[in-house]
Amino acid sequence: MGETTVKTSESRTTPSSPIVAGGGWARLRVRAPRRPRIWFEILLIAVSYWIYSLIRNAVPEQKAQALRNADWIWQAEHSLGLAFEQTVNHAVNSVTWLIVSMNYYYATLHFIVTIGVLVWLYRGQPGRYAAFRTVLFATTGVALVGYYLYPLAPPRLMSGQNFVDTVLVHHTWGSMASGNLKNMSNQYAAMPSMHIGWSLWCGVTIFLLAKAPWARILGLLYPAATLVVIVATANHFWLDAVGGVICLAFGFAVSYVWYGSRPHKLPKLVGQAAAPAAPDASAPQGAVPGGPPPVAVADRDGAGKTEETEDAPEPLSSAR
Numbered sequence: 001m002g003e004t005t006v007k008t009s010e011s012r013t014t015p016s017s018p019i020v021a022g023g024g025w026a027r028l029r030v031r032a033p034r035r036p037r038i039w040f041e042i043l044l045i046a047v048s049y050w051i052y053s054l055i056r057n058a059v060p061e062q063k064a065q066a067l068r069n070a071d072w073i074w075q076a077e078h079s080l081g082l083a084f085e086q087t088v089n090h091a092v093n094s095v096t097w098l099i100v101s102m103n104y105y106y107a108t109l110h111f112i113v114t115i116g117v118l119v120w121l122y123r124g125q126p127g128r129y130a131a132f133r134t135v136l137f138a139t140t141g142v143a144l145v146g147y148y149l150y151p152l153a154p155p156r157l158m159s160g161q162n163f164v165d166t167v168l169v170h171h172t173w174g175s176m177a178s179g180n181l182k183n184m185s186n187q188y189a190a191m192p193s194m195h196i197g198w199s200l201w202c203g204v205t206i207f208l209l210a211k212a213p214w215a216r217i218l219g220l221l222y223p224a225a226t227l228v229v230i231v232a233t234a235n236h237f238w239l240d241a242v243g244g245v246i247c248l249a250f251g252f253a254v255s256y257v258w259y260g261s262r263p264h265k266l267p268k269l270v271g272q273a274a275a276p277a278a279p280d281a282s283a284p285q286g287a288v289p290g291g292p293p294p295v296a297v298a299d300r301d302g303a304g305k306t307e308e309t310e311d312a313p314e315p316l317s318s319a320r
Contacts, residue, residue, distance in 0.1 A: 066151040066188035092232035102229045103172040117202045127270045131263035139251030147189040154190045156234035163234040192243025193236045199226040208264040
């Protein structure tokens with residue numbers, strides 16, 4: 001029986017697409033991730049934190065306004081039926097070893113865990129490091145706007161509400177805003193909480209990138225434990241934590257626009273190609289994504305056959 005054949009082009013040239021894993025937003029990508037340099041990253045982080053601390057502490061303390069805002073927050077939480085900070089503060093303060101541990105947690109893990117996650121990213125996933133670092137920097141930067149526009153006293157500084165300043169009571173150095181170090185930090189910059197912003201950044205990063213289930217679980221537990229700590233030590237209202245979450249969302253949005261993809265969807269290694277898109281299951285067999293649609297032709301017996309053509313089908317030739 002005769003058989004109909006169709007010539008097809010084997011030398012198709014497919015132009016490279018600017019779209020990576022993030023989809024259409026990749027067309028707005030400002031730059032692609034580059035291999036991080038250790039000396040530059042150390043200098044960048046040190047200078048950035050110095051500038052952040054300088055600006056944060058330069059914001060006028062506005063004590064009267066900060067106390068008024070704290071009263072408003074406290075009343076708002078009461079109206080929501082979620083004013084539990086004082087109960088937690090007094091309950092945890094009654095267990096000395098626990099509250100002292102929380103004071104040191106508040107003072108140290110904020111820096112240790114964040115730096116540890118940055119080092120882990122730098123060493124293990126350099127292609128994603130810059131994007132996640134951008135999230136952290138944007139989160140921290142926008143928090144400065146909150147400190148300036150909405151001065152807020154922490155619960156421990158409110159008058160007449162009977163909150164316990166656990167650092168002063170137990171003589172620990174759990175906060176630079178208490179005791180002998182209080183003049184080194186703006187005490188009325190409680191909204192948003194960067195303890196929550198940074199810890200949630202750590203937790204989300206670990207959850208998205210870690211392979212071990214136990215590591216992903218610890219990633220989720222870290223910001224949850226931090227929330228308990230900032231409330232128990234009377235350093236923040238839980239609404240301050242909501243402010244930290246909003247800042248983190250802004251940070252992820254900035255990174256998405258800057259790199260054209262969600263940070264964890266970028267290639268793990270610098271220069272590594274992004275994973276190709278999955279083929280469309282609804283496309284006919286033999287169809288090439290982005291190419292012309294297949295053309296149906298008939299063989300000598302009249303049976304339909306689908307073949308791919310370059311632009312238009314060439315004349316058919318019959319073999320006898």
